[in-house]
Amino acid sequence: MTDTELLNTLALLRVEGVGDIVAKRLINHCGSAEAVFKAKKSQILAIEGIGEILYNNLKNTHVFTLAEAEMKFIATSGIKPLFYLEPNYPERLKHCIDGPVLLFSSGTINLENRKTISIVGTRQMTSYGSDLCRKLIEDLAPLDPVIISGFAYGVDIHAHIIAMEQNLQTIGVVAHGLNQVYPKVHKKYVAKMEENGGFLTEFWSISNPDKENFVRRNRIVAGLSEATVIIESADRGGSLITANIANDYNRDVFAVPGRVTDKYSMGCNNLIKSQRASLLTDAADLIYMLNWQLEEKKDKPIQKQLFVMLEPEEQKVYDYLQKKGKELMDIIALECEMPIFRLSSLLLTMELKGVIRPLPGKLFEAI
Template sequence: MTDTDLLNTLALMRVEGVGDIVAKKLINHLGSAQAVFNAKRSQLLAIEGVGEIMYNNLKNTNVFKLAESEVKFVKEQGIKPLYFLDADYPERLKHCIDGPVVLFSSGRIDMAGRKTISIVGTRQMTSYGADFCRKLIEDLSPLNPVIISGFAYGVDIFAHQIAMDNNLQTIGVVAHGLNQIYPKVHKKYVAKMEENGGFFTEFWSTSNPDKENFVKRNRIVAGISEATIIIESAEKGGSLITANVANDYNRDVFAVPGRVTDKYSMGCNNLIKSQRANVLTNAADLVYMLNWELEEKKHKPVQKQLFVQLEGDEQTVYDYLQKNGKELMDIIALHCDLPIYRLSSLLLTMELKGLIRPLPGKLFEAI
C-alpha cells in the first residue's frame, strides 16, 4: 500500500468508535480509508450503523497527527504493513471478520501456499509437553509447515525454537509494537527468527504488552492457521481462549491429552471432553485430520526411496500391504497385532519414506 493509503488507514483506525469490523465496513462501502474521510455526510449516514456521533468523530483531524508518527516509524524501521485487501495479507486471516485492517510484519515471512499450524500452551511447560512438542514438529518437518505461536514463555517459545532447529519457517505474533520485545529475555531469538520467518502484530509502536492486548493477539494466532494445537494448559489460561476463537473461526483444534491428575493437562482434557478439540497423540493424527497426505498426493507424487532400512514393525506392515493390497487402518492393526497409536506413527513414517500412500477413508496401500 502507498504511504497515503497507510496514513489514511491508520488515521481511520484511530477514530473513536471505529474498530476492525467497522473500518472494513466503511472501506468496503466507500472504496478506501481516504474516501471515508472525504465522504459527504449523506453518504456516511446512509451506511447502516453510522450515525451523527461517528460522523463527527471522523472529522477529528488529530487522528492524522497520530497516524503520521506511526507511518514515520514504520518507514524508518523497515516494517512491512499488510493491508487486509492486499494479496500478501495472510489468506486465512482475510476470512476472519474481526481480523486486523493492517498487520505489521518484520522478517522474511512467506506463507503463500504453505501448510500453517499454530502451537500454543501453558507458560509452565512440563517435560511431557516439551517431549511431545519436539517430536511433533520433528515428525512434521518433512512437510515443511509454518509454525506460528505467541513468542511467550513456555510452549510458545519452545515451539519457535524447535521449528528453527528443524529449519522451518516460524512466526511470532506479539501483543505490542515492533519497537520492543516481550519478554525481554527472548530478544536473543529475534535475529534467527527473522532470517526464516519473523513477527506479526497489529499494535502500534505506542502500544505496550498490556494484558488485554494478549487476548486480541490470540485471535490472530487462531485465525492465521489451518489448525491450532494446545500442547498443555491448566484449567484456565490464554491458550484456551485461542482454542475457543479457533473454534469460532471454524478452524480445526487439537489438544494433547494427559493424566487427569496433571494440572497442566486439565485444560486439554476438558477441551477434548467437551468436543471442542480433537485428540492429538502424534503427528499422524494431525496429518490425517487435515488431509495433508491427500494434498501431497495431488501435487507431489511420493517416490519410493531405494534401499530403505525398515524397522521390525515397519517391515511387518509393509509385507502385509504388499500381500493384501489397500486396507483399512483398523484391519492392518488387527492383522499386524499393533495398537492403533503405534500403527498411526508407523504409517506416517512409512509414508514420508515413500513406502506407502494414504487413500480416502483411512485406507493405505504399499507403493
C-alpha cells in the first residue's frame, strides 16, 4: 500500500457517516479511496445508500489533517497497515461484511494457510477453566494452530501464555491503538508475543480502551478464526457477544460445559442448550468437527515408537485397525463398542503416540 493510498484511506475512515461497510461500498464503486475524494457528485450519489449529507461530508478537508498525524505515528512505530483488498490482509476476515477496511499489525504475524482458533471467556476464570484451557492448547499443539484472543484478564491472557509455552503463534486483538498496552500489567508479555505472533487492531493511536471498542474488537476475534472456543462465561459477557458474531459469520463455535450451579458455566451451558455452540470436552471434539489432520513434517517425520504403552481401550482400537485396515470413525466406535466422544479422545491420544494416523474422510489406520 503506497503512502498516498494509506493517507486517503485513513482520511476516508474519518469522514462523518463512513464506517467499514460504507467505506468498502465507496472504494469498490470508485476504485480507490483517493478516487472517492475526486469523484463527481453524480458518481457518489449513484451509489446505493449514499446521499447528499455524506457527499458534503467528503468535502471536509480536516480529515486529511487527522490522517497525516496518524501516518506519522505509523511511520515511526514500525506498525504495518493491512488493507482489505491486499494479499497480506487476513483471508478469513475478508469474508466478513463488516470486517475493518484497515488493520494495524505489530510483531511477526503469519496467517497464511494456518489453522486458527479463537479462545475467549470470562475475566474471572476458575481453576476448572484454567485446567481445561491448558489441556486443550497442549493437546492441539502438535497441529501447530494459531491461538487468537483479546489479551484481556482471565481466559484471554491464559490462552496467550499457554500458546507461548507451546511455541505456538498467538495473536492479541486489542481494543485500542498500538501505542499503548491494556491492561498495563500485561506489558511483560508483549515482546514475547511479538516474537511469534503479535497484535492486531483497527483502532488509531488516539483511541483508548473505551467500553464500546471491546464490542467492535470482538468481531475481529471471531472473524479471524475457523472456530471460536468459549472456555467459561457467566450468563452475560463479551465472550457471548463473540460467540454470537461467530455464528453470524457461519463459523464453528464450541463451548465448555459446566455444572448448572456454577456462575461461570451458565453462559456456556446456555450456548450449548440453545444449539449456538457445540459441546467441547477435549481437543478431540474440535479436531473431529473441524476435520483437522495432523500433518507430518518432512524434516521431522512422525514414526511409530517401539514398545509404546497403550491403555486397554487404546489397545482394543489398535488391534481392530491392524486387523481391519483403514476404517471410518463411526464403524470403529460400533465395532469396538464405545461411544463416539470417547473414541475421538482415544484416537487423538493414539495419534500423538504415533500408532495411528488420520486419513481424509474421517478414516483412520494403524501405523
